[in-house]
Structure formats: C-alpha cells, structure tokens
Amino acid sequence: EELYGVRRWGAGYFSIGDSGNIQIAPNHRLPDVTIDMKDVLDEIRAEGIQLPAVIRFHDILRSQVEILNETFARTIEEASYTGKYSGVFPIKVNQMREVVEEIIDAGEPYNYGLEAGSKPELMAVLAYNENPDALTVLNGYKDEDYLTLALLGRQLRRRMIIVIEKFSELEMLIPLAKKLGVQPLIGLRSKMMVRSSGKWAGSSGDRAKFGLSITEILNIIELLKKEDMLDCAKLLHFHIGSQMSDIRKVKEAVSEGARLYAKLIKEGVPLEYLDIGGGLGIDYDGTSSTTDSSRNYSTDEYVADVVYGVKQICDLEQVPHPNLVSESGRAITAHHSCVVTNIVGEIKNTGAQFDISASDGEHILVSNMRELVNSADMHPQERYNDAASYKQSAYEAFKLGILSLNEMAKLDTMYWRILVEIHSSLDRESFVFQELEELEDMLASQYLCNFSIFQSAADTWAIGQVLPIVPVSRLNEKPEVRCSIVDITCDSDGKLSKYIEGTEISDNIPMHTLHKNEDYYVGMFLTGAYQDVMGDMHNLFGRLTEVHIYCHDDEPGDFYIEEVVPGTSAEKVLETMQYNTDFMAKTVKKCIDREVRKGHIAPREGVRWTDYYEKCLAGSTYLKA
Ligand code: PLP
Numbered sequence: 001e002e003l004y005g006v007r008r009w010g011a012g013y014f015s016i017g018d019s020g021n022i023q024i025a026p027n028h029r030l031p032d033v034t035i036d037m038k039d040v041l042d043e044i045r046a047e048g049i050q051l052p053a054v055i056r057f058h059d060i061l062r063s064q065v066e067i068l069n070e071t072f073a074r075t076i077e078e079a080s081y082t083g084k085y086s087g088v089f090p091i092k093v094n095q096m097r098e099v100v101e102e103i104i105d106a107g108e109p110y111n112y113g114l115e116a117g118s119k120p121e122l123m124a125v126l127a128y129n130e131n132p133d134a135l136t137v138l139n140g141y142k143d144e145d146y147l148t149l150a151l152l153g154r155q156l157r158r159r160m161i162i163v164i165e166k167f168s169e170l171e172m173l174i175p176l177a178k179k180l181g182v183q184p185l186i187g188l189r190s191k192m193m194v195r196s197s198g199k200w201a202g203s204s205g206d207r208a209k210f211g212l213s214i215t216e217i218l219n220i221i222e223l224l225k226k227e228d229m230l231d232c233a234k235l236l237h238f239h240i241g242s243q244m245s246d247i248r249k250v251k252e253a254v255s256e257g258a259r260l261y262a263k264l265i266k267e268g269v270p271l272e273y274l275d276i277g278g279g280l281g282i283d284y285d286g287t288s289s290t291t292d293s294s295r296n297y298s299t300d301e302y303v304a305d306v307v308y309g310v311k312q313i314c315d316l317e318q319v320p321h322p323n324l325v326s327e328s329g330r331a332i333t334a335h336h337s338c339v340v341t342n343i344v345g346e347i348k349n350t351g352a353q354f355d356i357s358a359s360d361g362e363h364i365l366v367s368n369m370r371e372l373v374n375s376a377d378m379h380p381q382e383r384y385n386d387a388a389s390y391k392q393s394a395y396e397a398f399k400l401g402i403l404s405l406n407e408m409a410k411l412d413t414m415y416w417r418i419l420v421e422i423h424s425s426l427d428r429e430s431f432v433f434q435e436l437e438e439l440e441d442m443l444a445s446q447y448l449c450n451f452s453i454f455q456s457a458a459d460t461w462a463i464g465q466v467l468p469i470v471p472v473s474r475l476n477e478k479p480e481v482r483c484s485i486v487d488i489t490c491d492s493d494g495k496l497s498k499y500i501e502g503t504e505i506s507d508n509i510p511m512h513t514l515h516k517n518e519d520y521y522v523g524m525f526l527t528g529a530y531q532d533v534m535g536d537m538h539n540l541f542g543r544l545t546e547v548h549i550y551c552h553d554d555e556p557g558d559f560y561i562e563e564v565v566p567g568t569s570a571e572k573v574l575e576t577m578q579y580n581t582d583f584m585a586k587t588v589k590k591c592i593d594r595e596v597r598k599g600h601i602a603p604r605e606g607v608r609w610t611d612y613y614e615k616c617l618a619g620s621t622y623l624k625a
Pocket of ligand 1 (some may be wrong): 090239242
C-alpha cells in the first residue's frame with residue numbers, strides 16, 4: 001500500500017483490500033463499508049462498456065458536500081459564532097449536469113447554493129438552483145445580458161448576489177436595475193494584499209486579474225449612497241487562489257478579509273455575508289505538505305481557522321459576525337471521479353535483440369562495445385561512461401556513412417545489454433552512481449495507456465500537477481517493471497511525468513509485468529475537479545464514456561450502475577471541427593464504388609468497406625480493448 005500512497009491521498013475513500021484490489025468506501029458515515037473496484041470493472045465490462053471510462057461515485061460527492069457543511073455547522077456551534085454558513089459550489093470546477101444536480105440534492109438540507117462565473121454558467125444555475133434560501137453567487141466579468149439574467153433571478157426570488165469585479169459593472173448595473181425596477185443584491189470583490197503561494201498565487205496581490213482595490217471599494221460605496229442603493233450591498237468577497245497548500249496563507253487571508261469586512265460595517269455598509277472564495281486544497285500526492293499538489297492542513301483545521309479567525313476580528317472590532325460563504329469546488333468534487341483504462345502495450349528500449357557475434361572486418365567501435373559486454377567485473381561507472389561514449393561515436397560514424405545498418409543494430413543491442421547489467425549489479429546502499437536517475441529513466445519501460453492526457457488529466461500536462469495513478473488490482477503482487485505512463489495521442493508531451501512512490505514524487509513508477517491475454521487496468525484518481533471538464537480535443541479523442549455508480553442504502557457494500565453516458569463518437573468530434581460526416585461517408589462510398597466499377601474491389605467487398613467506414617464513424621475514438 002505504501003508504494004502508491006493510496007491511504008494517504010485516499011482521504012478515507014480509497015484503500016487496498018486483502019484481495020489486492022482497490023477498495024472504495026464512498027459513504028463517510030459508513031467508513032467500513034467498501035466496494036471492490038474490480039467488481040465495479042467486471043460489471044462495467046459485463047454491460048459491454050468499452051474502456052477508458054470515467055467512473056463517478058456519486059456517494060463520494062454527497063459525502064464531501066455533507067462533510068463541508070457539517071464541519072462548518074459544528075465549528076460555528078462550538079465557537080458560539082452567531083452567523084451561519086451558506087456555502088456555494090462553483091460550477092466551473094465541474095459543470096456536468098449530473099454532478100451539479102447531485103450537489104444540489106445533497107446540499108438541500110444545508111441550503112447549499114451555486115456559484116457561476118460566466119453567462120452560460122449563470123443560465124445553468126438559474127435553472128438548477130431553485131432553493132430560495134440558498135445563495136447564488138455571480139462572479140466573473142459581466143455584460144448587460146449577464147446582469148439582466150441576474151436581475152431575472154431576483155424576480156424569481158432567488159438570493160442571487162452580483163459580485164462587482166470592476167467599477168464599470170456597477171455603472172452598468174444601476175441604470176439597468178432601475179429601468180427594470182428590480183433591487184439587486186450586490187457583492188464586492190476585494191483585491192487582496194496577502195500573496196498566496198503555489199500555482200494560483202496570481203489570484204491575489206496588486207496585479208490580480210479580479211477584484212477592487214480599497215479605493216475602488218470606497219468609490220463604489222459613495223456611488224451606491226448617491227443612488228440610494230447602499231442597502232443592496234450585502235456581501236464582501238475574496239479569493240486568493242485555488243489549492244492553497246499552506247494554512248498560514250489561509251489565516252492571513254481570513255484576517256485581512258475579516259478586517260475589511262468589519263471596517264466596512266463601521267462605515268455603515270449593511271453587509272451580511274463574508275465570502276472567502278475557494279482554495280481549500282486536496283492532498284493529491286499524499287504528502288500532507290506544502291507542495292503544489294498537497295496541503296498542510298485538514299478540512300477541520302481550515303474551517304476552524306476561518307470561523308475562529310473571523311470571530312476574533314469581528315469581536316475586536318465590535319461588529320456582528322457575518323454569515324460565512326465559501327466557494328470550495330476542488331474539495332467538493334476531486335475525489336468522486338476517476339478514469340479507468342487499460343494498458344495497451346509496452347514500449348521498451350531493451351526489448352529488440354540482434355545477433356551480436358563478431359564478423360570479419362567489423363568496425364573497431366563494434367569490437368570495443370563487445371569487449372565491454374564481456375567486462376562484467378569492470379567498475380560500473382567506468383563501464384557506463386565507455387558504453388555511452390561508444391554509442392555517441394557510433395551515431396557520428398553512422399551519419400558519416402562509416403557504419404552499416406547491421407553494425408548499428410549490433411551496437412544498439414550490446415549497449416542496452418550493458419546498461420541492464422550495470423543497473424542490476426548496482427548496490428544502491430554502498431555505491432554512489434552519478435547517473436543513477438538517468439540510467440533508471442533510460443531503462444524504464446513506457447506503458448501505453450488507452451487515454452489522452454489532454455482530455456482526462458490536463459493539469460498534469462499544463463501545470464505539473466500530480467495525480468495518483470495506480471493499478472486497480474494485483475496490488476498484493478510486487479510490481480517489478482519500472483515504467484512511465486504514456487497516452488495514445490500522437491504527441492510526445494502526452495505522458496505523465498510525476499508519480500507518487502511512497503512519500504516521494506518519482507519520474508517513473510513500478511507497475512506489474514503485463515501478461516499475455518490478460519487485461520491490466522489502471523486508475524487515475526482524484527480527477528473530479530477541473531480535470532473532468534477542462535480537457536481539450538487534441539487528436540480528436542473527445543469525452544470518455546461515463547459510468548455513474550451508486551451504493552444501495554439498504555444493502556451495505558452493494559452498488560449499481562445508475563447511468564451510462566456514452567463517450568463522444570468519432571462523428572461527433574469531427575462535427576465539432578466543422579466536418580460534415582454525411583458528406584464524408586458519401587464521398588468515401590463514391591470512391592469505393594468507383595473502384596468497384598473499375599474491378600479493383602468486388603461489389604460485395606465494396607458494401608462491406610462502406611458499412612465498416614460508417615460503423616467507425618459512429619464508434620468510439622479510443623482504442624478497442
Ligand atoms: N471561486 C472563485 C472566484 C474562483 O476563481 C475559484 C477557482 O479558482 C473557486 C471559487 C474554486 O476554487 P477551489 O476549486 O480551489 O475551491
């Protein structure tokens with residue numbers, strides 16, 4: 001278990017069973033009730049569903065909504081805090097309808113609301129957040145339509161708060177609201193001085209893209225007073241960046257935000273809510289540290305720091321405790337989905353063999369390399385250096401036309417044989433080998449995985465995010481092949497370059513030897529936030545098939561597939577790129593018919609080719625298992 005760190009990043013949802021399979025405990029109230037991932041996969045295969053697939057554990061999603069809301073409620077009570085918690089889920093983190101519906105349903109007892117950051121997201125939340133007691137927070141840059149739709153929300157008696165990101169938005173809103181006779185609820189987004197750390201540090205500080213400076217906030221208050229609309233100002237908002245890894249930054253932001261809130265109350269602004277934005281991190285790499293893919297705090301600590309931090313400052317300033325809003329997206333959704341796929345092949349530098357026996361008149365470089373093959377007792381570092389130098393010289397000689405193809409194949413075979421021998425003879429404890437990492441990288445196999453990094457794990461490619469990748473079964477066998485995971489896109493960037501190995505982050509990872517005629521499944525976990533929806537169409541692979549899993553309430557440990565959403569077909573992805581697939585099918589048929597008429601293809605065969613092309617258009621974009 002330690003090898004892949006499952007328990008450490010699993011947050012209580014994932015572990016390894018005695019069977020050697022990944023186990024899932026999706027309901028936080030029943031931590032001992034698990035389902036076996038292999039059983040889930042067997043059922044998926046039995047239904048004829050092709051991999052790769054996104055598997056959504058809806059019970060995990062519900063658990064995360066409950067945990068966040070209940071932690072705030074409990075802490076508020078313990079702290080004798082007089083405000084309430086009114087959280088919202090920012091749908092940009094995962095806009096899938098089924099995800100949003102599940103969150104709304106699980107959050108209903110807590111009046112958990114939604115956040116939108118664009119016009120289409122606003123249209124979605126208008127239709128999906130009907131609870132008049134839940135907040136809808138509207139962030140992002142706005143035009144007249146955005147603001148008008150928000151006012152429609154007010155007409156529908158929703159608690160829809162328009163967060164002003166820049167002064168001109170208010171100048172646009174005031175006449176619009178007056179014209180329509182609708183009183184808006186207004187939020188003010190503050191540009192924070194605290195500098196967060198990590199990949200999203202740019203969300204705060206003077207150069208932040210969003211938010212108002214203190215001067216702008218005061219100007220807005222003046223304008224609202226002048227327009228007799230100060231009553232509309234209800235919320236103060238800040239967001240200093242996603243995936244905050246260091247709790248000290250959270251504390252700093254809370255204290256800056258609470259101080260500003262208190263001062264504004266003292267200026268007579270009738271604020272009721274303090275919105276601390278998102279940022280609650282996820283321990284993707286299981287190190288509980290301040291790496292970019294981890295966090296050095298728990299959800300309990302985060303909530304306590306927010307509640308007690310705001311309380312302390314409001315008590316000092318003698319203003320009432322505000323209702324607290326948070327916009328956690330990553331923490332709500334990351335755990336609930338994973339991508340499961342199969343390894344379709346192995347790319348190995350050391351695999352190809354050529355007869356290395358000596359031949360008359362062979363080049364001296366070939367004989368030198370052969371001598372090295374027979375020098376097992378040579379100092380490993382020296383042997384490695386010589387092999388590398390002969391290989392480089394051979395490459396130069398080949399370019400000059402001095403070495404033949406046969407000689408190159410011999411040199412190559414011998415070179416890899418020497419490297420494998422050096423690697424297996426190394427006693428890591430007592431011998432310092434300078435290029436050990438380089439050697440391990442060179443010898444590592446590449447496991448070809450049936451998925452696209454660009455579609456399913458965009459952040460691993462874009463910002464070096466670590467995501468756990470683990471075989472779904474055989475976890476009670478020692479994995480012996482060091483490898484890296486590459487995807488099926490025709491792009492050398494399409495590979496994972498960071499892996500969790502124990503408590504370290506490695507450049508490659510041990511996996512099991514592949515057996516002939518036996519599928520080897522791997523799961524990429526914690527993909528439910530951003531990764532699920534941010535992927536692009538590189539190589540036209542499109543969205544994966546989705547399988548929605550629910551647990552039976554009355555039969556602990558049992559599960560059922562509630563829905564299967566088919567992945568994007570080849571014709572659908574082509575159509576998004578403006579191809580007319582009817583035209584394509586007709587054109588290919590026309591070409592086949594022409595060859596039939598010329599007698600190159602038999603008529604019956606022609607029909608088969610035509611049908612086959614059409615079947616592939618309607619079929620999956622990923623490799624067939
Ligand atoms: N709110 C705002 C304004 C954001 O920009 C973001 C994301 O960066 C979030 C909420 C969600 O943050 P997280 O996913 O870290 O909870």
